[in-house]
Amino acid sequence: MDQDTHELHASSFGAAAAAYAEHRPDYAQAAVRWALEAAxxxxxxxxxxxTGKLTATLVALGAEVVAVEPDPAMxxxxxxxxxxxxxxxxxxxxIPLPDGSVDAVVAGNAMHWFDMAVAGPEIARVLAEDGVLAGLWNVMDDExxxxxxxxxxxxxxxxxxxxTPASWRAETADMHLAKTGGAARFGSPEQAGFPHGQTRTADSLxxxxxxxAGMLVMPAPEREARLGEIRAFLGSRPETADGEFSLPMQTGVLRVRRL
Incomplete structure (x- = not known):
């Protein structure tokens, strides 16, 4: 997408902060452990x-966490x-933190919004020697x-x-690298996927x-029509038509070490 569209999508979440907090999934603990194991x-x-979806998992695992977020509502x-x-x-x-002040930087469903030409050196600045950068994404298991x-x-x-898992791997393989200008500050990437799930109903899914983001920026009539199609599909499937079900997911992780 072009820069204006990218910025429109990136700034769309604040208006739906409460819904984001209520409906977005957490992250598989095994994925977060793997992301941090080399820190x-x-x-x-x-x-x-x-809204702290990944933050809460980090806290549960005993990390010393500081959270940084640009949107006031989120x-x-x-x-x-x-x-x-x-x-x-x-x-x-x-980043409002001193040089070398953290052992790991993680981003949950967020790294694709970063301008890595600027953010890459900034992340490297706040990381300690041999620190880890890890992006995590929750993806739907379309297998x-x-x-x-x-x-x-x-x-x-x-x-x-x-x-989805295959497209996630392709789209994020080199996401830690600055796309324009500046030298890469990180080593070779590693990717791994971890089983996850979210209990949903047709309405809550x-x-x-x-x-x-793509739904949030839609004109309201178009969004409601699309949501109607989604609800109709879910209502037509025996797996999802009645009551609660588990949405099959993976938490995918891209992990790199600071050079």
């Missing part, structure tokens, strides 16, 4: 932390949900037949190029998809 210490920056939701976490306004391109059907019905606005 030289427990100090972790959750960058682009949103940051307010994070502070409400996790009042004991140090949560600061800031961005990947302007399951009904999930593949849902992806087709939902369209790219709701199920985008990083939202539709509400989850409604928090995707």
């Amino acid at each position: 030289p210490g427990p100090r972790v920056l959750d960058l682009g932390a949103g 940051l307010a939701e994070l502070r409400r949900a996790l009042p004991t976490v140090r949560a600061l306004p800031g961005s990947a391109e302007a 399951v037949e009904w999930v593949a059907g849902l992806a087709r019905v939902s369209g790219s606005e709701a199920v985008g190029p990083r939202d 539709a509400a989850t998809l409604a928090t995707r």
